[in-house]
Amino acid sequence: MKKIAFVCLGNICRSPMAEFVMKSLTDKYEIQSRATSSWEHGNPIHKGTQGIFRSHGVPYDTSKTSQQISKNDFEYFDYIIGMDESNLADLYQMCPQDQQDKIQAFASESVPDPWYTGDFEETYDRVLTGCQAWLSRLENESENGKYKETL
Template sequence: MKKIVFVCLGNICRSPMAEFVMKSLTDDYVIESRATSSWEHGNPIHERTQEIFKSHEIPYDSSKTSQQISKNDFEYFDYIIGMDESNLLDLIRMCPKSQKHKIEAFASESVPDPWYTGDFDETYDRVLTGCKAWLTRLENEAKNG
């Protein structure tokens, strides 16, 4: 079973949104989320992200808290997916050389951080579109071996 981790700066908005949206679309993969920074370590999912989950009826773990990506995560996960260009650069800097091939962009365009933009609906729309694209990619890879 492929293991996927979505990564953003704080792990309270975008990456948990991607984690639980993806989990709502499939249960064929291990799916988690992490932060590149320790700024929000131990904090819960942002309340506006939780509101998005509720309004779109997306099941989520209300006890989830922010967790920074670790050396073990780089080894454990098959796909390490950065939500924006800055996250990707941080991941490349943090990642052991032997695991760098696992790092990928969530989408061709960065997903704006709603912590700064305040637009959680736009973030949700982009996350949903991106998760569907990732699911299609993963299914095609599984089919084509």
């Protein structure tokens, strides 16, 4: 089973949104989320993200709290997916050299942080689209685990 970690700055808005949206779309993968920083460590999912979950009927774990990505996480997960360019830069800096091929961008455009924008609905729309694209990508992997292009 592929293991996926979505990562944002604080792990209270975007990455838990991606985690639980993806879990609502599939149960074929182990899906978690992490932070690049320790700023929100132990804090619950942001109330704006929880509101999005309720308004869109996305089930989520109310006991989920922020957790910073660790060296063990870089070894454990098959995909470590950064929500924006800054998260990707931080991940590359934190990640052991031999694990850096696991780091991927969530989408071609960064997902705006609703902590700053206040627009949780826009973030949800982008997260839903991105999770659907990731699900398609994962389902199109070949037997050897490499991504194959679909024509």
